[in-house]
Amino acid sequence: MHPLLRQHIDRYITLSEQEQDHCSTFFQPLVIKKKHYLLQEGAINKGLTFVTDGILRSYAIDKNGFEHIIQFAPPGWWIGDMGSFTRQEPAKLFIDALEESKLLWLERSDLEHLYKDIPQLERLFRILAENSIITYQNRLISNLSMPAIERYENFCRQYPSLIQCLPQKQVASYIGVTPQFLSKMLSEQRK
Amino acid sequence: MHPLLRQHIDRYITLSEQEQDHCSTFFQPLVIKKKHYLLQEGAINKGLTFVTDGILRSYAIDKNGFEHIIQFAPPGWWIGDMGSFTRQEPAKLFIDALEESKLLWLERSDLEHLYKDIPQLERLFRILAENSIITYQNRLISNLSMPAIERYENFCRQYPSLIQCLPQKQVASYIGVTPQFLSKMLSEQRK
DNA sequence: CGTCTATTTGAATGTACTCAAAAGCGGTGG
């Protein structure tokens, strides 16, 4: 099992060597090049992705053609379209790589089997889902209650390592402003 | 076990009579009057709440004193401050009743025991958490990509029964505009 | 070096907010 995945799992549950080995047989290593898609809107998201290297993003495109980034996934994070994955419906999101990335891919059907073999995994994914809820909730509160500049400062505080590797445009999309406006805010701030 | 709770659980997992009975011993019935708090910012959220009658809401108050509604909980819904509940940290949210309501209260420690007695419950709460993620994600996309009037129309489509019993002010807070602006939008729309 | 994309800057515009005040509505007590 990939050390990053192992470390990730160990943070929440305890698996025996056997269980770990059993688990790891279902994760398929995958490499995805910069700008290549892992998922496109309308497709069915048939598996979950654990990032080991690089960085992915998920985003929606609105009817005016603008991208709205939902999530960045650096190493150690999961990414997927939860709606499409759990209900096997057409995805609302695109997922692509911002740079060449290495992934571990877990098929939905394999995960369902794993839940039966290792009930602890239900617990793991319950906790991961709860953490995700907390993150979404905080972001929602930010969006509802803060002006753009504070949302930006928030982002920098929360993801200091991401700020360094992301183009400004991507950050603008995440915090919910146009790239032009983010640029103007930053030039104001520098004064 | 309360029929609404039973029906709710049955939608996702299958419990034996015994398991159901065991479960239900931990749910404490509770009545909360209009405008009374179930949780206040800064307190620790020590349990989860399943609503059987009435309606609750959770909301954050920003530094300017404005409320931002995170969730409404009509009968059949859970409500709580996930961050405070799972990490036993001070809550960021207030939860109160919009009208006199009846609840079933489940203590965190009891839930932890229940997870051990009935591992299926890990599954139940995993699925509930995943559904919650999907809801938050859709709302985030709405907030990022739609003007206020469309967010309102969205809300009406998604929660037709809520629209009828909620004062306009509460809906405004949920979709993220001032009550004045919602009023202006609606009077425009009527023309 | 040339092309493509990201960033910056400026002017005009628009969506939504603030402040203020009037009107409507529901509940309560005399």
Next chain:
DNA sequence: CCACCGCTTTTGAGTACATTCAAATAGACG
């Protein structure tokens, strides 16, 4: 049963935050 109080909703005028459109500049990559 009506009058009053408090809260919600409406309306208007002025303002601010953020967008759009446009164009120039800067950076990255083959």
